[in-house]
Protein backbone atom coordinates (compact mmCIF):
# COMPACT_ATOMS: atom_id res chain seq x y z
CA UNK A 1 0.00 0.00 0.00
CA UNK A 2 1.33 3.48 -0.81
CA UNK A 3 2.00 5.96 2.00
CA UNK A 4 -0.35 8.53 0.44
CA UNK A 5 -3.73 7.27 1.76
CA UNK A 6 -2.24 6.87 5.27
CA UNK A 7 -0.90 10.45 5.14
CA UNK A 8 -4.30 11.77 4.06
CA UNK A 9 -6.00 9.86 6.87
CA UNK A 10 -3.65 11.32 9.50
CA UNK A 11 -4.21 14.82 8.09
CA UNK A 12 -7.99 14.33 8.16
CA UNK A 13 -7.85 13.19 11.78
CA UNK A 14 -5.67 16.14 12.82
CA UNK A 15 -8.12 18.57 11.19
CA UNK A 16 -11.11 16.80 12.75
CA UNK A 17 -9.52 16.96 16.21
CA UNK A 18 -8.72 20.64 15.61
CA UNK A 19 -12.33 21.35 14.61
CA UNK A 20 -13.64 19.75 17.80
CA UNK A 21 -11.39 21.89 20.01
CA UNK A 22 -12.18 25.00 17.94
CA UNK A 23 -15.91 24.38 18.32
CA UNK A 24 -15.57 24.08 22.10
CA UNK A 25 -13.49 27.27 22.20
CA UNK A 26 -16.07 29.14 20.11
CA UNK A 27 -18.90 28.06 22.42
CA UNK A 28 -16.87 29.16 25.43
CA UNK A 29 -16.00 32.56 23.91
CA UNK A 30 -19.65 33.17 22.97
CA UNK A 31 -20.94 32.15 26.40
CA UNK A 32 -18.44 34.52 28.01
CA UNK A 33 -19.28 37.37 25.60
CA UNK A 34 -15.74 37.70 24.22
CA UNK A 35 -15.40 38.59 20.54
CA UNK A 36 -12.40 36.79 19.05
CA UNK A 37 -10.55 38.07 16.00
CA UNK A 38 -7.73 36.24 14.22
CA UNK A 39 -5.26 37.77 11.76
CA UNK A 40 -3.59 36.03 8.85
CA UNK A 41 -1.26 37.41 6.19
CA UNK A 42 2.05 36.88 4.47
CA UNK A 43 5.15 37.50 6.64
CA UNK A 44 5.66 41.20 7.20
CA UNK A 45 2.30 42.38 5.82
CA UNK A 46 1.82 44.33 9.03
CA UNK A 47 -0.23 42.15 11.42
CA UNK A 48 1.70 43.16 14.55
CA UNK A 49 1.80 46.86 13.66
CA UNK A 50 -1.95 46.82 12.96
CA UNK A 51 -2.63 44.89 16.17
CA UNK A 52 -0.50 47.21 18.27
CA UNK A 53 -2.47 50.19 16.95
CA UNK A 54 -5.80 48.38 17.41
CA UNK A 55 -5.01 47.33 20.99
CA UNK A 56 -3.85 50.84 21.94
CA UNK A 57 -7.03 52.45 20.54
CA UNK A 58 -9.48 49.84 21.83
CA UNK A 59 -7.95 49.78 25.30
CA UNK A 60 -9.43 53.21 25.96
CA UNK A 61 -12.96 51.72 25.98
CA UNK A 62 -12.69 47.94 26.04
CA UNK A 63 -10.92 45.09 27.82
CA UNK A 64 -8.58 43.58 25.22
CA UNK A 65 -5.82 40.97 25.02
CA UNK A 66 -3.80 39.18 22.35
CA UNK A 67 -2.13 35.89 21.56
CA UNK A 68 0.58 35.91 18.94
CA UNK A 69 2.01 32.98 17.02
CA UNK A 70 5.54 32.88 15.67
CA UNK A 71 7.90 30.09 14.66
CA UNK A 72 10.85 31.14 16.75
CA UNK A 73 10.83 34.53 18.44
CA UNK A 74 8.98 36.50 21.11
CA UNK A 75 9.56 39.75 19.21
CA UNK A 76 5.91 40.36 18.34
CA UNK A 77 4.70 39.81 21.92
CA UNK A 78 7.30 42.32 23.13
CA UNK A 79 6.07 44.85 20.54
CA UNK A 80 2.40 44.25 21.37
CA UNK A 81 3.05 44.59 25.11
CA UNK A 82 3.82 48.26 24.42
CA UNK A 83 0.06 48.74 24.05
CA UNK A 84 -0.21 47.83 27.79
CA UNK A 85 -2.71 45.06 26.94
CA UNK A 86 -2.10 41.51 28.22
CA UNK A 87 -0.20 39.58 25.54
CA UNK A 88 1.06 36.02 25.28
CA UNK A 89 3.43 34.53 22.68
CA UNK A 90 2.82 31.06 21.25
CA UNK A 91 6.02 29.70 19.73
CA UNK A 92 5.22 27.01 17.16
CA UNK A 93 8.74 25.69 16.43
CA UNK A 94 8.54 24.13 12.98
CA UNK A 95 4.78 24.50 12.55
CA UNK A 96 3.68 27.15 10.04
CA UNK A 97 0.26 27.81 11.60
CA UNK A 98 -1.53 27.98 14.94
CA UNK A 99 -3.87 25.20 16.02
CA UNK A 100 -6.92 25.38 18.29
CA UNK A 101 -5.16 23.27 20.97
CA UNK A 102 -2.37 25.86 21.17
CA UNK A 103 -4.93 28.61 21.74
CA UNK A 104 -6.67 26.49 24.36
CA UNK A 105 -3.38 25.86 26.17
CA UNK A 106 -2.33 29.50 26.03
CA UNK A 107 -5.61 30.51 27.66
CA UNK A 108 -5.38 28.00 30.52
CA UNK A 109 -4.33 30.59 33.08
CA UNK A 110 -6.25 33.51 31.56
CA UNK A 111 -9.67 34.83 32.59
CA UNK A 112 -11.08 35.12 29.06
CA UNK A 113 -14.54 35.91 30.41
CA UNK A 114 -13.32 39.28 31.60
CA UNK A 115 -12.39 40.32 28.04
CA UNK A 116 -14.39 42.15 25.37
CA UNK A 117 -11.96 41.35 22.56
CA UNK A 118 -9.31 38.68 22.16
CA UNK A 119 -7.00 38.96 19.14
CA UNK A 120 -4.95 36.08 17.74
CA UNK A 121 -2.09 36.84 15.34
CA UNK A 122 -1.33 33.72 13.31
CA UNK A 123 2.09 32.74 11.96
CA UNK A 124 2.86 34.83 8.87
CA UNK A 125 2.10 32.87 5.71
CA UNK A 126 -0.72 32.62 3.20
CA UNK A 127 -0.99 28.83 3.01
CA UNK A 128 -1.00 26.71 6.20
CA UNK A 129 -3.29 28.77 8.49
CA UNK A 130 -6.27 28.50 6.13
CA UNK A 131 -7.33 24.98 7.18
CA UNK A 132 -7.19 25.52 10.93
CA UNK A 133 -10.23 26.90 12.74
CA UNK A 134 -9.16 28.64 15.97
CA UNK A 135 -12.67 29.21 17.36
CA UNK A 136 -12.59 32.85 16.27
CA UNK A 137 -15.68 34.93 15.39
CA UNK A 138 -13.89 36.88 12.72
CA UNK A 139 -10.88 36.00 10.58
CA UNK A 140 -9.12 38.92 8.92
CA UNK A 141 -6.72 38.52 6.02
CA UNK A 142 -4.30 41.42 5.57
CA UNK A 143 -2.83 42.40 2.24
CA UNK A 144 -0.19 45.13 2.27
CA UNK A 145 0.15 47.45 -0.70
CA UNK A 146 3.83 46.49 -1.07
CA UNK A 147 2.88 42.88 -1.92
CA UNK A 148 1.06 43.80 -5.13
CA UNK A 149 -2.57 43.42 -6.14
CA UNK A 150 -2.54 39.79 -7.25
CA UNK A 151 -2.18 37.94 -3.92
CA UNK A 152 -5.91 37.08 -3.66
CA UNK A 153 -5.69 35.30 -7.02
CA UNK A 154 -2.48 33.46 -6.06
CA UNK A 155 -3.68 32.41 -2.59
CA UNK A 156 -7.47 32.07 -2.97
CA UNK A 157 -7.87 29.53 -0.14
CA UNK A 158 -6.73 31.89 2.60
CA UNK A 159 -8.94 34.70 1.23
CA UNK A 160 -11.83 32.24 1.14
CA UNK A 161 -11.26 31.14 4.72
CA UNK A 162 -11.36 34.77 5.96
CA UNK A 163 -14.40 36.95 6.68
CA UNK A 164 -12.92 40.38 6.11
CA UNK A 165 -9.94 41.72 4.21
CA UNK A 166 -7.75 44.66 5.20
CA UNK A 167 -5.47 46.42 2.76
CA UNK A 168 -2.62 47.77 4.91
CA UNK A 169 0.30 50.19 4.59
CA UNK A 170 -1.83 52.56 2.49
CA UNK A 171 0.62 55.36 3.36
CA UNK A 172 3.00 53.62 0.91
CA UNK A 173 0.40 53.09 -1.85
CA UNK A 174 1.54 55.93 -4.07
CA UNK A 175 5.22 55.04 -3.84
CA UNK A 176 4.57 51.48 -5.03
CA UNK A 177 1.84 52.52 -7.52
CA UNK A 178 -0.69 50.29 -5.84
CA UNK A 179 -3.86 49.89 -7.89
CA UNK A 180 -6.73 49.84 -5.41
CA UNK A 181 -9.43 48.98 -8.00
CA UNK A 182 -7.44 45.99 -9.26
CA UNK A 183 -6.81 44.74 -5.70
CA UNK A 184 -10.46 45.05 -4.77
CA UNK A 185 -11.54 43.33 -7.99
CA UNK A 186 -9.13 40.45 -7.24
CA UNK A 187 -10.43 40.07 -3.69
CA UNK A 188 -14.00 40.04 -4.97
CA UNK A 189 -13.15 37.62 -7.78
CA UNK A 190 -12.14 35.13 -5.09
CA UNK A 191 -14.68 36.15 -2.50
CA UNK A 192 -17.63 38.12 -3.92
CA UNK A 193 -18.97 40.82 -1.60
CA UNK A 194 -16.17 40.51 0.96
CA UNK A 195 -15.91 43.57 3.23
CA UNK A 196 -12.60 45.33 2.59
CA UNK A 197 -11.01 48.03 4.77
CA UNK A 198 -8.14 50.25 3.69
CA UNK A 199 -5.87 51.60 6.38
CA UNK A 200 -2.42 52.50 7.57
CA UNK A 201 -1.28 51.28 10.98
CA UNK A 202 1.53 53.81 10.75
CA UNK A 203 -0.55 56.97 10.21
CA UNK A 204 -3.74 55.60 11.76
CA UNK A 205 -5.73 56.67 8.68
CA UNK A 206 -8.72 54.36 8.17
CA UNK A 207 -8.57 52.83 11.66
CA UNK A 208 -11.83 54.55 12.76
CA UNK A 209 -14.03 52.69 10.29
CA UNK A 210 -12.53 49.38 11.31
CA UNK A 211 -12.97 50.05 15.04
CA UNK A 212 -16.64 51.02 14.50
CA UNK A 213 -17.14 47.76 12.63
CA UNK A 214 -15.62 45.79 15.53
CA UNK A 215 -17.76 47.57 18.11
CA UNK A 216 -20.89 46.73 16.10
CA UNK A 217 -19.86 43.08 15.88
CA UNK A 218 -19.32 42.91 19.65
CA UNK A 219 -22.81 44.37 20.26
CA UNK A 220 -24.29 41.77 17.89
CA UNK A 221 -22.54 38.96 19.75
CA UNK A 222 -23.82 40.22 23.10
CA UNK A 223 -27.38 40.68 21.76
CA UNK A 224 -27.42 37.16 20.32
CA UNK A 225 -26.13 35.76 23.60
CA UNK A 226 -28.86 37.60 25.52
CA UNK A 227 -31.72 36.19 23.40
Ligand SMILES: Nc1nc2c(ncn2[C@@H]2O[C@H](COP(=O)(O)OP(=O)(O)OP(=O)(O)O)[C@@H](O)[C@H]2O)c(=O)[nH]1
Pocket residue numbers: 041042043044045046047048049050076123124125168169170171172199200201202203
Ligand atom coordinates in the same frame (compact mmCIF):
# COMPACT_ATOMS: atom_id res chain seq x y z
N1 LIG B 1 4.76 52.40 6.19
C1 LIG B 1 4.14 51.44 6.88
N2 LIG B 1 4.85 50.43 7.38
C2 LIG B 1 4.18 49.47 8.08
C3 LIG B 1 2.78 49.52 8.31
N3 LIG B 1 2.42 48.41 9.00
C4 LIG B 1 3.56 47.73 9.21
N4 LIG B 1 4.62 48.35 8.67
C5 LIG B 1 6.03 47.92 8.68
O1 LIG B 1 6.12 46.66 8.01
C6 LIG B 1 7.08 45.82 8.64
C7 LIG B 1 6.45 44.51 9.03
O2 LIG B 1 5.40 44.77 9.94
P1 LIG B 1 4.93 43.71 11.04
O3 LIG B 1 3.83 44.35 11.79
O4 LIG B 1 6.08 43.17 11.78
O5 LIG B 1 4.36 42.56 10.08
P2 LIG B 1 3.80 41.11 10.51
O6 LIG B 1 2.74 40.75 9.51
O7 LIG B 1 3.38 41.12 11.93
O8 LIG B 1 5.07 40.19 10.29
P3 LIG B 1 5.27 38.64 10.77
O9 LIG B 1 4.69 38.52 12.14
O10 LIG B 1 6.73 38.46 10.71
O11 LIG B 1 4.52 37.82 9.77
C8 LIG B 1 7.60 46.62 9.85
O12 LIG B 1 8.80 47.26 9.47
C9 LIG B 1 6.51 47.64 10.10
O13 LIG B 1 6.97 48.83 10.71
C10 LIG B 1 2.06 50.64 7.77
O14 LIG B 1 0.82 50.76 7.91
N5 LIG B 1 2.79 51.55 7.06
Ligand SMILES: [Mg+2]
Pocket residue numbers: 047048049076121
Ligand atom coordinates in the same frame (compact mmCIF):
# COMPACT_ATOMS: atom_id res chain seq x y z
MG1 LIG C 1 3.93 39.83 13.47
